[in-house]
Amino acid sequence: MLEVSNLSAWHGAAQALHNVSLSVADHELVVLQGLNGAGKSTLLQAVMGLIARTEGSILFQGQSLARLQPFERAQRGLGYVPEDRRLFTDLTVQENLDIGARAGQGGTRGSVAQRREWVLQLFPALKTMLARRAAHMSGGEQQMLSIARTLMTNPNMLLLDEPCEGIAPVLVEAIRDALLELRSGGMAMLVAEQNGVLGERADRVITLVAQPNRHADHFRV
Numbered sequence: 001m002l003e004v005s006n007l008s009a010w011h012g013a014a015q016a017l018h019n020v021s022l023s024v025a026d027h028e029l030v031v032l033q034g035l036n037g038a039g040k041s042t043l044l045q046a047v048m049g050l051i052a053r054t055e056g057s058i059l060f061q062g063q064s065l066a067r068l069q070p071f072e073r074a075q076r077g078l079g080y081v082p083e084d085r086r087l088f089t090d091l092t093v094q095e096n097l098d099i100g101a102r103a104g105q106g107g108t109r110g111s112v113a114q115r116r117e118w119v120l121q122l123f124p125a126l127k128t129m130l131a132r133r134a135a136h137m138s139g140g141e142q143q144m145l146s147i148a149r150t151l152m153t154n155p156n157m158l159l160l161d162e163p164c165e166g167i168a169p170v171l172v173e174a175i176r177d178a179l180l181e182l183r184s185g186g187m188a189m190l191v192a193e194q195n196g197v198l199g200e201r202a203d204r205v206i207t208l209v210a211q212p213n214r215h216a217d218h219f220r221v
Contacts, residue, residue, distance in 0.1 A: 007056035034208035079155030100152030140171025
């Protein structure tokens with residue numbers, strides 16, 4: 001599904017990733033771990049096309065993502081859930097879901113209405129909040145909405161950045177169970193997480209570590 005080869009990435013003049021290589025197979029849940037600052041978020045952003053300067057190869061479903069903008073990568077079937085959620089807080093849950101909807105070029109989960117029903121079955125707590133503004137939700141509820149909105153784009157693979165960080169334990173369990181159900185349904189996922197919520201249930205765990213040299217901190221897998 002995803003193959004990253006010798007990926008390097010920069011934030012301005014600072015190099016954040018050095019020659020990272022990894023892969024995610026179809027239907028596989030891979031957890032990406034590492035200390036804060038090791039480059040987990042940078043890696044996901046680079047795959048999604050959100051880093052201005054990168055080097056290396058990124059193949060998604062066998063096709064290169066080079067020169068594709070983030071929206072074009074999403075149209076190919078790549079979904080991204082950022083750590084800060086990026087919800088439209090002045091809009092309702094229903095409106096956030098509708099914004100995520102599009103004609104599915106990647107996945108095969110039917111009409112917008114069918115996808116909406118699918119995500120509401122996955123996150124039943126959202127059914128009672130459709131008219132609620134996102135600003136009036138708890139952090140865990142917002143995280144569920146962020147994942148649900150991304151699923152409305154009909155992805156074949158999800159990139160999730162710390163989906164269970166800083167939210168109530170009961171909602172952590174709900175999100176974990178939803179992600180495991182997605183995996184059971186065939187969704188490939190690359191999840192950056194530090195707290196080990198998904199690690200014991202993942203197909204593989206990859207640790208991004210710092211390898212210092214005399215010039216810089218080199219991050220490798």
